[in-house]
Amino acid sequence: MYCPTVVKLYIFWCLQQEECSRPQEEEDIMDIPLDDPEANKAAAKIQAGFRGHMTRKKMKPEDKAEGEEVSRHYG
Amino acid sequence: AFTRVTADDYREAFGLFDRVGDNKVAYNQIADIMRALGQNPTNKEVAKILGNPTPEDMANKRVEFEAFLPMLQFIVNSPNKGTYDDYVEGLRVFDKEGNGTVMGAELRIVLSTLGEKMTEAEIDALMQGQEDENGCVNYEAFVKHIMSV
Numbered sequence: 001m002y003c004p005t006v007v008k009l010y011i012f013w014c015l016q017q018e019e020c021s022r023p024q025e026e027e028d029i030m031d032i033p034l035d036d037p038e039a040n041k042a043a044a045k046i047q048a049g050f051r052g053h054m055t056r057k058k059m060k061p062e063d064k065a066e067g068e069e070v071s072r073h074y075g
Numbered sequence: 076a077f078t079r080v081t082a083d084d085y086r087e088a089f090g091l092f093d094r095v096g097d098n099k100v101a102y103n104q105i106a107d108i109m110r111a112l113g114q115n116p117t118n119k120e121v122a123k124i125l126g127n128p129t130p131e132d133m134a135n136k137r138v139e140f141e142a143f144l145p146m147l148q149f150i151v152n153s154p155n156k157g158t159y160d161d162y163v164e165g166l167r168v169f170d171k172e173g174n175g176t177v178m179g180a181e182l183r184i185v186l187s188t189l190g191e192k193m194t195e196a197e198i199d200a201l202m203q204g205q206e207d208e209n210g211c212v213n214y215e216a217f218v219k220h221i222m223s224v
Contacts (some may be wrong), residue, residue, distance in 0.1 A: 043190030052115035053221045
């Protein structure tokens, strides 16, 4: 019996292979609630926060201190 | 209402995104300008504000600053904004061992299959330097890092 971490990593690897389809058992093992509207809403909120962070990080000038100043000013 | 930051500051940031020189920006730039100005809108929220545009609209329609400002105001005033607690509790769901960490691999799958799916490139950029030698992410530290910029 493989430990859960190895199983998860295998499934993750499998998902990366384009030709790999995803049977129902794998979704259950991963416990990812693909159809749950609340889970999707929570995920969208987190993703929005991540995307905001990444856009602001990209806009930061070379000088880190000045960059933080710019973000705080606009935030 | 704008306090320390004035509409002129927003106008200046808006101008940085005008690549055409017509004092307007494209629909598909609106979300990023809002993010640059400290907001975290979902793509769905932006689409709604823009009247659920087609992909052609997104690429071709342009908005001037005076029309953009109430859009930004709407997002600024949104009651549904993500907080530190929202993000941490959202990630805690995947903390199977209750030890303050989530598997980086699992987080990557969640981000690419739920909600407003992220691309591999987006996820790689986001996760850079966040996983420890075991591939785990301390999500409270991660969220603090996300919210610092």
